[in-house]
Amino acid sequence: MNLEEVQSSTNIAYVVICAAMVMLMTPGLAFFYGGMVRVKSALNMLMMSFVSLGIVSVLWVLYGFSLTFSETSTSPILGNLDFIGFQDITVDQGELLAFAVFQLMFAILTPALMSGALADRVKFTGWVLFVVLWVTVVYFPVAHWVWAVDQGWLFNQGVIDFAGGTAVHINAGAGGLAAALVVGKRIGFKKDPMRPHNLPMVLLGAGLLWFGWFGFNAGSALSPNGTAAMMALNTQLATGAAILGWLIYERLRHGAFTTLGAASGAIAGLVAITPSGANVNPMGAILIGVLAGAVCAWAVSLKYKLGFDDSLDVVGVHLVGGVLGTLLVGFLATEGAGLEQFGKQALGAASVMAYSFVVTYLIALLVERTIGFRASEDEEVAGLDLAYHAETGYDFSQTGSGSVPVSAVPGAAGAAVTGEKKVDA
């Protein structure tokens, strides 16, 4: 046992636990989004996130990790196939394994973020195909650009993106917008009220996201050091400040301090502080937070002004918050702030945004033209939960069976058994 090994053990402990925390962000996101939609499609919203946990985990081992972080790639654009199937990675490479599971959680979360733009109106199978294509063609390359040390072209340009302002938030925000444009507006957009069916669930999601984000941001240091500690502090400060920013904007503009605003402000702050890492100081973090809260509070109204149905404000929060945070580092960085760094930041933001928007648009079109992306009108009106999941979110009825008499029917693959539920017998 030597010093390096003990430090490595500490790093593994840190990164593994942070990975678990980031894992929890995807269920957290599911609740954050799920509480915001109408009850008839709440389960579908939850499932859009949960299925990403399934799909991306498998793709990551198959080729995702390799395409993103293969150590031997020489391409500024994409990794190579050396890590395919994790064939040669053994338990002796503890830090690499910890890094692999940590980064996997980012790859799971990013497509899930886009589901908010598509709430209540897409086919579940279409979404599954979309996620497969999107992580492959958009996420893995972009993450390589930004994070593959000494390899990715944005990394080499000196773009500061500590934990994912570009690769995660701008990427998901631009992609979400493109997909929402392809899929079209919800029936009743701008006309029907579509109020959140469960605001405490939204806050639960926000709370879990916030908790997990410490793993996301501070964990991105990969080794627990002063940078990690500063990032943890900055994460808390920006988030707290963004809650205040959003609430104050909302109170002035709409007359109430809303719960949804507090939750949204927290997320906006978390998004905006993500790129900076320990490159800003605590006062800088507060400034980033309060600006992100107020600007995103304003930005969520863009969808009504411009008429695109980004249902749960992926653009307003993730794209705008991500861009804001990415650009502000240019000016607020404790080292090297100035026009030059700002230029680099703008380059990073713009190139990820453009690439993600265009390619996602094409992917969404492809899904729509092949297996279909948009749900049918009847499915959408009745609610996607019944249409794709054959379930109802809640049953608080007195009868304990939904006041709904139930009788057996011919199932997909079974015989009818009238008068009682059909089981797999």
Place this chain on the structure above:
Amino acid sequence: MNLEEVQSSTNIAYVVICAAMVMLMTPGLAFFYGGMVRVKSALNMLMMSFVSLGIVSVLWVLYGFSLTFSETSTSPILGNLDFIGFQDITVDQGELLAFAVFQLMFAILTPALMSGALADRVKFTGWVLFVVLWVTVVYFPVAHWVWAVDQGWLFNQGVIDFAGGTAVHINAGAGGLAAALVVGKRIGFKKDPMRPHNLPMVLLGAGLLWFGWFGFNAGSALSPNGTAAMMALNTQLATGAAILGWLIYERLRHGAFTTLGAASGAIAGLVAITPSGANVNPMGAILIGVLAGAVCAWAVSLKYKLGFDDSLDVVGVHLVGGVLGTLLVGFLATEGAGLEQFGKQALGAASVMAYSFVVTYLIALLVERTIGFRASEDEEVAGLDLAYHAETGYDFSQTGSGSVPVSAVPGAAGAAVTGEKKVDA
């Protein structure tokens, strides 16, 4: 300060935090199960888990830890009484203390797992007595067999059970089946619909379980090293793959991708990967996961075919998943895979299953014959929440008091105060 002390400090940090994560699994389980039952017994379902947190914590200090992990025992069957009351353990033994609190969480979770087999129909006092007897007579010995290094007979046989495929999941699965047989079926089993009252709560439980399971699985390395990192990765991969396995089976067989299926698949994958640790590689973990998802999705229908009321599928998920995972290691282990290891795995699975089934059956009978285990028909029909907990899970009514006029009554120990609530005055 020397190297060993710093490594020890790292280990303590790791194990203490993992212990907290495993603690959270029991509330997670409570939500996972609680969301699945009808509203009228939801609180009872939650309480069956929460009371285990109380009971087992106390028993652990009194004698549980000693019977399981006493360092000086020479018995292959049971520990001795050296650690009774933790009398001689001091703050100098940090790693031992961390291990004690970490393992305590496993002892809490395992009996709680069985509550799913007994949903909606057992007396709360009966359950309390059952948990006391069960951890004492079943869990502490079996955990000693499997995990007491160089002591337990299954450990000495070379059975691979990294984090609890046998001691936790097969144990709880077989015990749950036995108890369900003694207690009998819910009124209306196979006839009434008994749909989950809150599926988002089921997903919340699944999310918290998943998060905590990183502590459970990766934490079982006790020191953060390559094994821990590999286990963390494998945990994520098997779980993700199992979601896909379950959803695909369900879509083919029943025509829908259900939310309950996704949640159940995740748990099935977590269960099945538990025994392997870092003994399988990532592709092996994916294989274990996808098989666990599909097989368990099929196995939950056994209760209808065979006619036992394992209400929330403890058998279908924990017993079947646990056996599958335990056996598959025999073939998939990166070192020493083959028929011999398979034989050892089968021995471990079979002996735990047999012991747990028989002894649990007797314990359940004892409880039924003494203080009574099964609830009365009236209590069951009206719902256990009112019967044992004098509470109602939810009150979303406009009146804020349940549209229910309330007036005071003679309480257990108080005088009647007509027309208003009786308080402890």
Place this chain on the structure above:
Amino acid sequence: MNLEEVQSSTNIAYVVICAAMVMLMTPGLAFFYGGMVRVKSALNMLMMSFVSLGIVSVLWVLYGFSLTFSETSTSPILGNLDFIGFQDITVDQGELLAFAVFQLMFAILTPALMSGALADRVKFTGWVLFVVLWVTVVYFPVAHWVWAVDQGWLFNQGVIDFAGGTAVHINAGAGGLAAALVVGKRIGFKKDPMRPHNLPMVLLGAGLLWFGWFGFNAGSALSPNGTAAMMALNTQLATGAAILGWLIYERLRHGAFTTLGAASGAIAGLVAITPSGANVNPMGAILIGVLAGAVCAWAVSLKYKLGFDDSLDVVGVHLVGGVLGTLLVGFLATEGAGLEQFGKQALGAASVMAYSFVVTYLIALLVERTIGFRASEDEEVAGLDLAYHAETGYDFSQTGSGSVPVSAVPGAAGAAVTGEKKVDA
């Protein structure tokens, strides 16, 4: 890299992750309290906690951390202004930064605890002002008294308060009582039923609090060592024992084992073990827990006997549990127990209680006399959610829009658009 640096890295990992866990306690508290109130003010209850996350984060950087923990202060009463704005703290001071973010979470949680005493009846703006004043005038000084090593007067007296029995729980309990007296009783107190609207949410809150409390208690060691491990174990034991203590009391006194009792018992146990740290042994922790459970179960009835409306029992649980835990250490400490230590403990408890009660009373009066603290009768009857947050917690209706036809109205700053929702356009 030297040994000290590696140990420092371990400490940072530990403290940063514990800080994240303590952060999660405030959302946990929000759910714990939020589930207990009537549905019409549930969001307001949640917001009272969430806004503390915003306010205190900002104040902490501005002056809070400096007033509490400035390293160069010579005052036994208050820190100095050396750390104002965190101006001179850099990433080289990793442990200090980690400590700062860790302690920030305590400063956020403590005022939030008081919100339970004020449920359903205070102006949101009044609460905001109250939190600002309270942390400044009460929390920062008191935390300095107790925790500023070699500076605070209670610290120098030798009062044992490992993780916050005095500074957090007695402080919040006494403050909550004072504020509740100023604000007055809820309309219908003692007459109307005010049953919890969502007990599973209460349990969710309790579960998250419990999880986070491992960070709170064990994390307070600041370095992972035997003390940390013992504290983690004791935390679990006292909490488990307190659940049993509360449930048994309740069963004997009121005839039922309630879910709310189990959740409340857990919190009572967590509160009571907080001051002891590793100063008691595991059997002592169990004793503290079981006493805390039973005594707090009795103490929550005081509000009906004495006629003050401490709505969610901040006094019964935090003040009584905090005093109990603080005093019991005097007798149960493994080193130096006895009358002398008991005297010190009593001094600590009494001085914090007296200071907090008096100063909080004045602050609450000030808020009431200036911008107003108590909500109007109409707002209270209709529910604070609509009055201050313009939201409804849940909408499970079939129409997906609350069976509530919705049409646009002139908003705070917009033009009327009849027949459809008004948006920010």
Place this chain on the structure above:
Amino acid sequence: MKLITAVIKPHRLDEVKDALQAFGVHGLTVSEATGYGRQRGHTEVYRGAEYTVDLVPKVRVEILTEDDDAEQIIDVVVKAARTGKIGDGKVWSLPVETTVRVRTGERGPDAL
């Protein structure tokens, strides 16, 4: 036309529905209710405060029918809903003046 309303125990809904279907009634409307009468509620306890909750969960079933079938339908419902214990509920009928099927505008018996 008559409107028959039945306030019954929730767990008898299935039986009532089946019996009505067997009789030939092919439509009904159901809603949740609570009520009290001879049957009173239960006690709930929250942190030592004991409440009597008077109102017991019930289900309300409404059936529009032609005059001639009304008496028989009442009998069918009463029989299917009965458990013999207090709280079984009430059935009553009201005279209806007009009935319309929304989809077609048909009136009277054709609307059923």
Place this chain on the structure above:
Amino acid sequence: MKLITAVIKPHRLDEVKDALQAFGVHGLTVSEATGYGRQRGHTEVYRGAEYTVDLVPKVRVEILTEDDDAEQIIDVVVKAARTGKIGDGKVWSLPVETTVRVRTGERGPDAL
């Protein structure tokens, strides 16, 4: 027999129940409703989208009674439910043709 229906403010339910009990009515059925009339709802705001929610929560109380008591019961309800502010609600009565107690099959006044 009459069926008296009252749509009232939720927080007056206790008073109405108590007043009816004092008067001698020992059974009633309650359900949740929303409504509007002179009293309109409130504004809600979700991420800057402002909604007017027109419908206000109400509670519906139904009482079956003999013809002779109907007028008095209406008065009792009206008095107990009144706050004097708009939105206090409406009470109306309908003629009932048959009433049956499910448990016993008793009809008419005996069914109450």
Place this chain on the structure above:
Amino acid sequence: MKLITAVIKPHRLDEVKDALQAFGVHGLTVSEATGYGRQRGHTEVYRGAEYTVDLVPKVRVEILTEDDDAEQIIDVVVKAARTGKIGDGKVWSLPVETTVRVRTGERGPDAL
């Protein structure tokens, strides 16, 4: 006075409300219901157990009105609620004997 009850599809509630308002009806009471008739429910699947859920969500709208307006109001409701697909629901009217405005005690037409 008449009591007009409409059991309609939930997502037609807005249209019905708007149409009534346009017609001049300024009060109504709404509650949740489920029902079945020609339109049956859907299948749900939970861990391989398939259920047919017969009852379909509906909304019940009640309007008290003077006798003269009743027919027209029925027409307004029927028109606004119609989608032309099965399950559009039913509208019926009952004769009301007394109506009281709780706030003022006014009776009859003045109570509306």
